[in-house]
Amino acid sequence: MVVSREEILHIAKLADLNIKDEEIDEYAKNLQDILNFVDILNSVDTENVEESIGIANNTNVFRKDEIKEFGNRDILLQNAPEQEDGMFKIPKVI
Amino acid sequence: MSREDYEIVIGLEVHSELSTKTKIFCSCPTEFGGEPNTHCCPVCMAMPGTLPVLNEKVVEYAIKAGLATNCEIADISKNDRKNYFYPDLPKAYQISQYDMPLCEHGYVEIEVDGEKKKIGLTRIHIEEDAGKLNHDDYGRGSLVDLNRAGVPLIEIVSEPDLRSSEEVDLYLKKLKSILEYIEVSDCKMQEGSLRADVNVSVRKKGQKEFGTRTEMKNMNSFRSIVRAIDYEAERQIEILEDGGKIDQETLRWDDVSGKTFPMRDKEDAQDYRYFPDPDLVTIRISEEMKENIRKSLPEMPESRKKRYIEEYNLPEYDSNILISSKYFSDLFEGATKVCNNPKAVSNWIMTDIIKELNEKELEPSDIPFTAEQLGNLVVLIDKGTISSSIAKKVLQEMFENPREPQKIIEEKGWVQISDEGAIKEVVLKVLEANPQSIADYKAGKDKALGFLVGQAMKETRGKANPQMLNKMFLEELKK
Numbered sequence A: 001m002v003v004s005r006e007e008i009l010h011i012a013k014l015a016d017l018n019i020k021d022e023e024i025d026e027y028a029k030n031l032q033d034i035l036n037f038v039d040i041l042n043s044v045d046t047e048n049v050e051e052s053i054g055i056a057n058n059t060n061v062f063r064k065d066e067i068k069e070f071g072n073r074d075i076l077l078q079n080a081p082e083q084e085d086g087m088f089k090i091p092k093v094i
Numbered sequence B: 001m002s003r004e005d006y007e008i009v010i011g012l013e014v015h016s017e018l019s020t021k022t023k024i025f026c027s028c029p030t031e032f033g034g035e036p037n038t039h040c041c042p043v044c045m046a047m048p049g050t051l052p053v054l055n056e057k058v059v060e061y062a063i064k065a066g067l068a069t070n071c072e073i074a075d076i077s078k079n080d081r082k083n084y085f086y087p088d089l090p091k092a093y094q095i096s097q098y099d100m101p102l103c104e105h106g107y108v109e110i111e112v113d114g115e116k117k118k119i120g121l122t123r124i125h126i127e128e129d130a131g132k133l134n135h136d137d138y139g140r141g142s143l144v145d146l147n148r149a150g151v152p153l154i155e156i157v158s159e160p161d162l163r164s165s166e167e168v169d170l171y172l173k174k175l176k177s178i179l180e181y182i183e184v185s186d187c188k189m190q191e192g193s194l195r196a197d198v199n200v201s202v203r204k205k206g207q208k209e210f211g212t213r214t215e216m217k218n219m220n221s222f223r224s225i226v227r228a229i230d231y232e233a234e235r236q237i238e239i240l241e242d243g244g245k246i247d248q249e250t251l252r253w254d255d256v257s258g259k260t261f262p263m264r265d266k267e268d269a270q271d272y273r274y275f276p277d278p279d280l281v282t283i284r285i286s287e288e289m290k291e292n293i294r295k296s297l298p299e300m301p302e303s304r305k306k307r308y309i310e311e312y313n314l315p316e317y318d319s320n321i322l323i324s325s326k327y328f329s330d331l332f333e334g335a336t337k338v339c340n341n342p343k344a345v346s347n348w349i350m351t352d353i354i355k356e357l358n359e360k361e362l363e364p365s366d367i368p369f370t371a372e373q374l375g376n377l378v379v380l381i382d383k384g385t386i387s388s389s390i391a392k393k394v395l396q397e398m399f400e401n402p403r404e405p406q407k408i409i410e411e412k413g414w415v416q417i418s419d420e421g422a423i424k425e426v427v428l429k430v431l432e433a434n435p436q437s438i439a440d441y442k443a444g445k446d447k448a449l450g451f452l453v454g455q456a457m458k459e460t461r462g463k464a465n466p467q468m469l470n471k472m473f474l475e476e477l478k479k
């Protein structure tokens, strides 16, 4: 599979990234390398390997449904560029 | 061609908030309300370096919902990231489920014009809710409150099996009732704990392929959903009749104007790039776990209905109303246990209680008094302590300021007059004031007796024992 310039622009848009025109080829090459690597992985014989979903071997890591209040809003908000009434203030969203 | 030549096809994605104590991936409380950002922690605020850990109750509740809607429960399931930018979504992705949901291939049965119809469920999966955007007074910015972020939801996706807004209404009511019965969601519409994305398309009758559909997102009132579907179907048919084409788009329903409007342009077509969340591990559901959850399911409405008809001799009509909501059904059973008079309890629910709820625009879950208190009210009537007209006033009080009915009648001095001397006094007084009625009665007009009893009731402000009044009037009139 070949990564096109259009695809790079589309991915950049979805990721909300501004990329310069002259950077497109560079990114296309980088992504192409990743896809090529995946192609190699795809060619590995997995005939006798059990199917898995993630890289972690363990399953069912659960939490009990018990409340623990964090209880410190100031700390949570301390890095907000702007705040008002205990909330993050951001540019107006319509 | 006309309206009748078209068929409407509707599919729903219903989001229901689960009634767990804590959020889906952290230990913050899910309780509604609270000061902004006080039900938050670094995990649900997406601070760097934090890790989600799945709440076991969320899995259990979703499986419960799946079992109660005839779904197959997965052996293996996982969480995926749904990527998009919006300021109410702090991680810039929502943890949801993509290709391996917990439950699949279920159905819910509704009754349309006396016939049962199965509405297929494609899937039920778990996901997290987003936060809330507020706007400051001067409109200069938006304010982000993340109390809701990370509250657990199940999304119930139906097959495109629904054919009218009426069927949608029946389906939603059924779904709500099921979720209430199994106690996985309290389905409070005002608090947005049940909302739906509605997909609508139309096609000519007999046509195999579906028409192009439009979607209306995040609707949280059954009434608006019904109106929106009717409007949207009509709009689509008109376009087709004029030789036009339907655009696949997301619409916003405006309740005030009763119209739909396009929401975002198609260029922005969503591409969520789902992928497995590497922060979370595989969910494996053993047969034993499924069996245990199956065993924990409470008695479902159909079985309760059967019992009401067989054990309590209630008519099917009454039973249907009682099981229409878990809250009615529980109220009925609890009160009947206290007073042992099922028919009376059922009548109170079907008439005065439902009327009161409608007038106050409340839902059955909002009934403020306990089943025991309702049972005690019926006991007071059955013992003759109060008349049924006084009981209606007591019930009003129980809605306003819930407390024991016995206490209410003591406070208000509403105890029924069953003292013979006192009753006789009233009877004589009324007779003296209404000689014409006496004459009428003696002339064979039985209605006159009713009038006299009514007058005596008025005289005692509803407190006289009506049976005794009747008896005593008859005695006096025969003299």
Ligand SMILES: [Zn+2]
Residues within 6 Å of the ligand: B023, B026, B027, B028, B039, B040, B041, B042, B043, B044, B045, B150
């Ligand atoms: Zn949290």
